[in-house]
Amino acid sequence: MLTERQILILKSIIFLYTNYGTPIGSKTLMNEAGLSYSSATIRNEMVHLEVLGFIEKTHSSSGRIPSIKGYRFYVDHLIHPIEIQKKDLITIKKSFSNEFHHLDEIVIQSVELLSQLTSYTAISLGPELKDSRLTGFRLVPLTENKVMVILVTDKGHVENQMFSLPKTIQPKDLEKMVTIFNERLVGHTLIEVFKKLETEIPALINKYAKSAVGISSALDTFILQAGRDQIHVGGKMNMLDYSNGMNVEKFKLIYSLMEDQHDLAHLLTPPQSGIEVKIGQELDDERFEGFSLITASYNVIGYGTGMIALLGPTSMPYSKMISLVDVFRNELSKKVIDYYHTMED
Structure with a gap:
């Protein structure tokens, strides 16, 4: 002692x-x-x-x-939480007062602003969308062999991705596949969509649109991803400022991790309490020796739980950073709830 x-x-x-x-x-x-x-x-x-x-x-x-x-x-x-500067609080509240048309816009805005205010790297994991319903599925031709697929949920979550069509695909089979997706998937919760993609949809595609099996498999993966938590990162290049002595190879490894949602999802484990601080080797990844991660959860009643995190050096001013993250999670929670209420009206 x-x-x-x-x-x-x-x-x-x-x-x-x-x-x-x-x-x-x-x-x-x-x-x-x-x-x-x-x-x-x-x-x-x-x-x-x-x-x-x-x-x-x-x-x-x-x-x-x-x-x-x-x-x-x-x-x-x-340490004890400290009151954040008035100018920072005004900036945060002003930022969240903007009008947002999609949930992703709110999450992206939060990490960009948090990274700017701290000069560190901010990471945000959107609230779970398990109860969302698939309300729209569109396939838009771009060129002779490329299409854009657009998915929309009733919570305003939008995903789009471009696909190259297999040379063997028949236009009529592509149309049948789109019909099957609209008839069997649209209107169902994403959990139901996931189950149908694993059970009845492959058999229907194989029976009525055999040449579309290739593009159907790729679309299955895309739709599954649409329902998962979306991770956004702000201030990735800030690592160059707060990581003195980091060699180029290590920076490349960490930067590539920031591009991989699967790896980031493992890094962002839900905090046992409202806010959690992991330091250096506690992150269970040798790439983050010399780093600390402050993680905070925020609740969106009726829609799930999201997370916001701040990655910086172990020498960060913890009291100030924890207070900033706490303000952000509260403001983010209120804004996401307001967004959902607006969507329901």
């Missing part, structure tokens, strides 16, 4: 390192943190903190930096 003096020194080291980004020594603690202890006393306590694993020495300086254990103790026991 740490003494009050050790706690104060640890808290001061983290505060100063967050602000300066350089190892902190005893003189800096005396001059900048206003600690009323002698330099020798501070040095002795820093040695104890290092032995206990809360701070560590870098090879290039006599100062100390917080360890993962130190940050964990700080986040769990020492």
Whole structure:
């Protein structure tokens, strides 16, 4: 158990390192943190903190930096939410006061603004759409061998994707396939759609539109994806600013992960409480050594739960960032609920 003096020194080291980004020594603690202890006393306590694993020495300086254990103790026991700046709150509320025509627009706006306000990378996972119904299925010819498929749900969720048609497909079979999809899938919940795509639809396509089997399989995957949670990322390039010393190969690996919804979905595990902080190795991915992830869930009553997250350096100012994420999740929840209510009117 740490003494009050050790706690104060640890808290001061983290505060100063967050602000300066350089190892902190005893003189800096005396001059900048206003600690009323002698330099020798501070040095002795820093040695104890290092032995206990809360701070560590870098090879290039006599100062100390917080360890993962130190940050964990700080986040769990020492920080308190702070009131965000008035100008930031005005910016957030003004942003969410805009008119949105699709749910994705709200989610995208949230991550773009959060990444701008923090200069970190923001990630958002839209609320679940399990009870949504498929209300529209259109196939729009683009060229001789390409079509655009458009799906719409009753919650205003829109998906579109371009497909290349197999050379063997017959126009009449393509028309039959569209008819089957409209007759058997439109009007049903996405859960029902998923089941039908796995059971009766393949048999119907094979029976009445054999040459469309190829494009039908691709469409099956597309429709399944339309009902899953949509992940959006803002500020991916910000990683270059807050990841000093990151080599090009590591940046490429992390950047590619940001493009993969499957990998990101594993990274964004639902927080056990409203807001959760994972630091460094707690992310269970060696690519994120030196990173921290703040994740918050937001409830949309009647429609599911979404998540918003902030990825930044372990040296981030946690109190400020947690407060910002908390405001965002509350504003995002209210805006999504308002959006759904508008859609129902």
